[in-house]
Amino acid sequence: MTTLGDTLSASGVSRRAFLKFCTALTSLMALPPSMAPAVAQALAKAKRPSVIWLSFQECTGCVESLTRTNSPTLENLILDLVSLDYIETLQAASGFAAEEARQHAMKESNGQYLLLVDGSIPVADGGIYGTLAGESFVDMLQESAKGAAAVVAIGSCASFGGLPKANPNPTGARSVSDIVKDKPVINVPGCPPIAVVMTGVLAHYLTFGKIPELDAQRRPLAFYGETIHDRCYRRPFYDQGKFAKTFDDEGARSGWCLYELGCKGPITHNACATVKWNAGTSFPIQSGHGCLGCSEPDFWDNGSFYKALATADWGGAKAIGTAAAVGVAVGAAAAYAARKRQNRVSKEG
């Protein structure tokens, strides 16, 4: 494998342009600008690893989000930093030719390629709910992970199971880390993840050849270390007790905190409040809608998006009504037994 430095100078990219690219990359990876020379040094020597992207039970939202990245641009990413040997949505080849390209890449770079996965993996009924080219997703993932240096689970479906795993999980959807146990797995959750977060994580691995620091949920700390609430610009309103009560009321139009409208910012780790979406344009709270908590596990089953975090599922009127009936019945039975004892005692005494 040729180094990235060789590739760039061969394609006429000046050293100055390369240093600018490294400055942008350093900023993207949330590293201090003083590290740009180290990034440049590492990148110049970096080999262009083969990257294989497998899509399973997904909505393609993660790939869509990735195509909105602007730093580095997706073209840069594909052409310069990596050798993206297989990605169904974007590649030109199809059918047998595509599968052959994948097998070839895996054999050529055995032990060194980076496996990117989006979508969850169904395991119920022998895995028949997800198949490609005659192979189940489970088998495909296990086979592809064998020769990978590391696996990156892109999006909440691959990281935690996502929407397919939501109650009642009819297809037996599982996350990548549920299936791949013997390789390093990086989770980049979000529904979808922010574009520059995806490319930043990839850039980090490709530049330094190792996995960035991860939290307990295997998410890179650089982007998932803080909660939305920690960096939300509406925090002063939260602290002052100024909350929007309904959408489009006076408080909502004045930009007040969305806690009462179900914002899950306090328990959600992501970079939305700082990095934002679409090259720093906005993020859900800035646009007036509470955070859904989409980078946390099981966020689909965590109760209504529009009920405050302080509420919980207490069962509903029917369940409580049943409980009340049971309580009254047991109490009546207890009183009956007690009365019988009272009668017996008073008869004896």
Added chain:
Amino acid sequence: MDLLTFVRGPGMQWAAAIFVVGILWRLVGILLLRGKKDLSEPRKPGWRGLRLLALRSWPRKEFLGGTAFGEIMGYTFHIGFFVALLFYLPHILFFEDVAKGLIGVNFKQVFGVGWPYLPGGAVYFFSAISVAALFAVLIHRIASPVKRMLSNFDDYFSWFVTIAPIATGMLAFSHFGGPYPTLLGLHLASVELLMIWFPFGKLMHAFTIFLARGTQGVTFERKGASL
């Protein structure tokens, strides 16, 4: 399933169900007991005797010596606890959700104004004094040889399930002691523990005090005893 998802889901459902079953079991079990029929003529008829509930709110002068400490600590704890429980916005949102589900309307819809709430810092202060009062009475209980001898599992466990929600609430509010989602999860878990234990120990005094003192007052009044 992680802690927070569990305590906001199945944990709360079970705790609420057990709470309701338990409370009604105990109350119905008490109310349906047969009382001795009093065939004498009541000296003073009616329910005036219920005023004993108010009259016994503070000990008589003669008994203050031994009971003042417990009374003051008791009031400090109860006032602090109820202020924190009822006038903190996230709690109010929880209760409004329950009210909406059970009776179909919330407070604002009935009364035109929302249930009032205090700033978080004020609630933190009230929580702190109630925690302090709880520690004071525990130390008092352990230090007094008579009280220590009389104390059983119910006494200590009820103390624990009462202080845990308040303490974990303070920790969650100040984001101290761990990641916030974990602190919030522990707070809800401790509340659910309280709800599950509540009907089966001395915490039932919350309901039975009214039954017991009320009955006593009415009985005394019937007999013509002075209250």
Added chain:
Amino acid sequence: MSAIDNIGIKVIEAADLPTGNVKALLHELSGLLDAWLSTGEAASIDLRSLPLTRGDYDELGATLGAGAVSASVEAIGLSEVRETRYPGVWRVTHRNEAGEIVADLLEVCDAPVILRSPVEDAADGLIRLKEALRP
């Protein structure tokens, strides 16, 4: 004319209000400039790592102002280099070919890195120059 038309619209961009972060930033620049003058150690600040609102950016631009030097560098997109009214403090805004900002830095140095000619490029240029001079 439905009921929706009766709802008044008030657009308030909370994100436009300045937060006071610029003052803190200026203090940091003062410290870095001091360090550079005494030890020669250059430094840079990545503006995008800071929680700055649009109002903050406006305030920053107005406070730092424009100095004697302004340059544009064409290297896989345009990079704007401006010395501020405080010599030694430079604003460098890197854009990609699509015109989007990929890095926005404040550099404290005698000249930002992007302005200097790298020896590798000069060596390549020398080869081309010698080639052009061959009869």
